[in-house]
Amino acid sequence: MPKVLISDKLSEQAVEIFRARGIDTDFRPGLPAEELLSVIGEYDGLAVRSATKVTAEVLARASNLKVVGRAGIGVDNVDTKAATEHGVVVMNTPFGNAVTTAEHAIAMMFALARQIPQADTSTQAGKWEKSKFMGVELTGKTLGLVGCGNIGSIVADRARGLRMRVLAYDPYLSEQRAIELGVRKVDLEELFAEADIITLHTPLTDSTRGIINAEALATMKKGVRIVNCARGGLVVEEDLRAALDSGHVAGAAFDVFVTEPATENVLFGHPNVVCTPHLGAATSEAQEKVALQIAEQMSDYLLTGAVSNAINVPSVTAEEAPILRPYMRLAELMGSFCGQLTRSAIRSIQIELEGHAAELNADPIKAAAITGVLRSQVDSVNMVNAPTMAHQRGIDISVTRHDREPDYQTLLRVTVTTGTRTREVVGTLIGGDKPRLVGVQGIGVEADFAPRMLYVRNYDKPGFIGALGSMLGEAGVNIATFHLGRRESGGEAIALVEVDQRVDDAVLASVKALPQVVRVDSLSF
Numbered sequence: 001m002p003k004v005l006i007s008d009k010l011s012e013q014a015v016e017i018f019r020a021r022g023i024d025t026d027f028r029p030g031l032p033a034e035e036l037l038s039v040i041g042e043y044d045g046l047a048v049r050s051a052t053k054v055t056a057e058v059l060a061r062a063s064n065l066k067v068v069g070r071a072g073i074g075v076d077n078v079d080t081k082a083a084t085e086h087g088v089v090v091m092n093t094p095f096g097n098a099v100t101t102a103e104h105a106i107a108m109m110f111a112l113a114r115q116i117p118q119a120d121t122s123t124q125a126g127k128w129e130k131s132k133f134m135g136v137e138l139t140g141k142t143l144g145l146v147g148c149g150n151i152g153s154i155v156a157d158r159a160r161g162l163r164m165r166v167l168a169y170d171p172y173l174s175e176q177r178a179i180e181l182g183v184r185k186v187d188l189e190e191l192f193a194e195a196d197i198i199t200l201h202t203p204l205t206d207s208t209r210g211i212i213n214a215e216a217l218a219t220m221k222k223g224v225r226i227v228n229c230a231r232g233g234l235v236v237e238e239d240l241r242a243a244l245d246s247g248h249v250a251g252a253a254f255d256v257f258v259t260e261p262a263t264e265n266v267l268f269g270h271p272n273v274v275c276t277p278h279l280g281a282a283t284s285e286a287q288e289k290v291a292l293q294i295a296e297q298m299s300d301y302l303l304t305g306a307v308s309n310a311i312n313v314p315s316v317t318a319e320e321a322p323i324l325r326p327y328m329r330l331a332e333l334m335g336s337f338c339g340q341l342t343r344s345a346i347r348s349i350q351i352e353l354e355g356h357a358a359e360l361n362a363d364p365i366k367a368a369a370i371t372g373v374l375r376s377q378v379d380s381v382n383m384v385n386a387p388t389m390a391h392q393r394g395i396d397i398s399v400t401r402h403d404r405e406p407d408y409q410t411l412l413r414v415t416v417t418t419g420t421r422t423r424e425v426v427g428t429l430i431g432g433d434k435p436r437l438v439g440v441q442g443i444g445v446e447a448d449f450a451p452r453m454l455y456v457r458n459y460d461k462p463g464f465i466g467a468l469g470s471m472l473g474e475a476g477v478n479i480a481t482f483h484l485g486r487r488e489s490g491g492e493a494i495a496l497v498e499v500d501q502r503v504d505d506a507v508l509a510s511v512k513a514l515p516q517v518v519r520v521d522s523l524s525f
């Protein structure tokens with residue numbers, strides 16, 4: 001039974017879902033970092049929000065971990081690169097808290113425009129400072145969105161309802177989508193020059209870090225207001241504080257900070273600053289949605305192999321998973337066949353799909369084939385890290401779909417090249433799910449992938465089968481099945497021999513010494 005740890009404050013619905021799906025679940029919100037390090041080795045899945053830092057060190061200790069689930073959007077608290085290298089899937093819930101976070105941004109905008117938090121504090125302190133809190137109307141004002149994805153689009157929609165004019169800077173926003181949203185797509189300079197209020201809705205990346213700095217602030221309208229409900233680090237906090245102090249910026253509302261939890265910050269204490277403690281996603285509706293989604297997604301992956309909303313591997317839907325699983329098994333076995341025959345640096349891996357296979361999602365099949373090829377070289381390879389490992393080794397990967405009619409209903413071909421050699425195997429599924437080899441090196445030969453096999457290439461001359469049989473018999477090795485294929489043009493043949501015992505190196509050497517034998521390899525599957 002898989003085991004999952006929930007180390008942040010997720011809705012308890014997540015626990016119920018995991019347990020209902022038969023997953024052993026430990027609910028330990030607020031687990032200290034040192035304790036996480038000592039217990040993570042026990043778990044197959046780790047569900048987090050933003051408090052748990054899933055560092056390279058955590059991942060290095062997570063010997064059983066298969067999936068990290070982020071109940072939310074931003075995965076900047078997960079070292080995704082290290083997760084990929086360790087073969088761990090990282091998934092998030094890209095939509096569950098988008099409305100809630102957009103509403104928080106709108107609430108922050110109102111809080112700034114009408115100084116609601118400051119007025120509340122003053123009123124409850126017994127002061128009646130009616131003239132102190134003169135606000136501004138939002139109607140007719142220009143809102144500048146930096147980032148117009150899920151959350152930015154919802155903010156745009158709500159802002160248009162408030163009769164605001166909306167500009168958006170997002171290099172990946174199409175003109176068509178901008179028209180649909182009723183926003184004007186502009187460059188960053190124009191947005192800074194025209195916006196009365198700027199809200200940020202991008203992830204924190206190398207291209208967005210410090211996107212609002214002293215230089216940018218200087219190009220903004222005097223009296224601009226800035227809302228950040230995305231990520232600390234998008235704004236250089238010291239530069240903003242200086243612009244607030246000089247009166248160039250009229251107000252700032254921040255939900256996120258460079259250092260969190262933010263118990264102190266350069267923005268704190270300024271009369272025109274409103275702060276919340278990373279509450280963007282904090283509604284009961286959003287938390288139920290993200291907890292439920294992440295628990296379902298993680299359970300699906302651990303129990304069926306279905307992958308949704310993963311950051312580091314291609315998606316496999318719940319419908320696709322049972323269809324793809326036998327193909328992934330076949331591809332991995334075929335890759336392993338080639339990998340076990342390859343003793344030098346691999347240059348390329350080609351995966352070809354024909355018949356039914358050509359209609360399927362090829363990414364998981366490709367990842368499985370690469371896993372199989374690399375497994376004889378690297379123990380820790382799996383479906384998640386195989387493409388990265390291949391890339392790191394400079395291996396070219398290609399996938400080709402053929403629409404010709406194959407001899408079998410469905411066919412995969414895996415070809416591995418080194419500087420000097422090519423290994424090629426062809427396989428199919430018998431009865432829809434049983435992997436079967438149907439060709440090696442262009443020679444038709446049918447065999448199952450047996451736990452122990454000998455692969456022999458020989459000259460097609462009399463006496464070979466008898467000699468091989470008696471040699472193995474004398475060594476106490478029982479032959480379970482024997483499959484032969486030969487090139488139609490003659491000369492070359494291949495034998496795939498399933499054996500019941502391990503064939504030791506001395507016996508392999510004697511087989512190799514037979515005059516008809518070109519090469520012999522012991523394979524295991």
Ligand SMILES: NC(=O)C1=CN([C@@H]2O[C@H](COP(=O)(O)OP(=O)(O)OC[C@H]3O[C@@H](n4cnc5c(N)ncnc54)[C@H](O)[C@@H]3O)[C@@H](O)[C@H]2O)C=CC1
Nearest residue numbers: 073074147148149150151170172201202203229230280281
């Ligand atoms: N305060 C909170 O509690 C929450 C904060 N967030 C933050 O909000 C961010 C946005 O979330 P979504 O809208 O769901 O993500 P999304 O991925 O749907 O949208 C992000 C948008 O940013 C754009 N973008 C990327 N690089 C850019 C750049 N250099 N300049 C301008 N635009 C750029 C992308 O094209 C995309 O359209 C998340 O990455 C997360 O960090 C999300 C949920 C809750």
Ligand SMILES: O=C(O)CCC(=O)C(=O)O
Nearest residue numbers: 049050071072073074281
């Ligand atoms: O889980 C939370 O409270 C934070 C949400 C968030 O920042 C995100 O989803 O990116």
